[in-house]
Amino acid sequence: MKILLFGKNGQVGWELQRSLQPLGEVIALGREDSAENLCGDIGNIDGIRRTIATVEPDIVVNAAAYTAVDKAESETELAHLLNATAPIAMAEATDKLGAWLIHYSTDYVFSGSGDKPWSEEDETAPLSAYGHSKLSGEQGIAKVSSRYIILRTSWVYAARGNNFAKAMLGLAQERESLNVVNDQIGAPTGADLIADVSSHIIRNLCCCSSEHNNLTGIYHLAPAGYTSWCNYACLVLKIAEGAGYKLKVGSNAIGAIPTSDYPTPAPRPLNSRMNTEKLLHTFNLHLPRWEQGVVRMVEEVMSDE
16 A cells, blocks of 8 residues: 655644554655655645656545644635645545545534534534635535545644643743633544544555445544643643642642633634544544543653653
8 A cells, every 4th residue: 555645744744654654655745845756845736736646645644734723814825725725636636546535624614602512414614714724625625536534623732843731831830820711622632543543544445445435524533522721731730740840830720711811813613522423433443531642642741851
């Protein structure tokens, strides 16, 4: 099996480089990669098409995206190029080869209303330019491809790079008080979990050929359980306290505030709960609780300091 990975240096892409290796030959590209007719810059649409035609992969995994949620409000064209135009071009190129496309999307395609976990069939109504760009990518892929898997996920984190947990640790060591929103509800999702589930899906797709075409579609991927950003922060600081970290703000002293007290250029969905039953039943998966991944990630972050 030959797998072409875009976005190798992102949080999910970095983990995918690990998880995909046992499945076959992996050609991993980042934005800076451009040689021998291969282009990793998804802003270069012709280069992306040429790369897929040159490699002739069995699977294309697109872990590259525009993820600056607030900046997307003023960079709508760039967000649309990277989150919609580029993945649609990938879908066209893979469909021509009879290859599969694995693509990642987000809970931001929903309105965030109510408290019921979102299913794949629920009506989409993004609140932000970022959400609109991701939804446009989903819809475009579905129009041009017959072999695709779109994994919608939420609150993605990894030990590598910047993340919410690192920010909370730093702030709790520097500030005398710390306030975090408590009315946005979802599940922190580790990049390692996303990568491992992706590899499991790919193995299923390629073990059985034509009969698996009915697997094409959108799936929700998030760990079990839900929390708020405030409770997420409390867990992070509790782990740090247990490891002997000296914090100015303890895990029991974080202030809980509503989203209205923390305005951002792009509105955040209040309800990011994801119904993962379709993924679990289709691919025979068990997803761990969100706390397990966060504990591992925070311990790794602390061990690197």
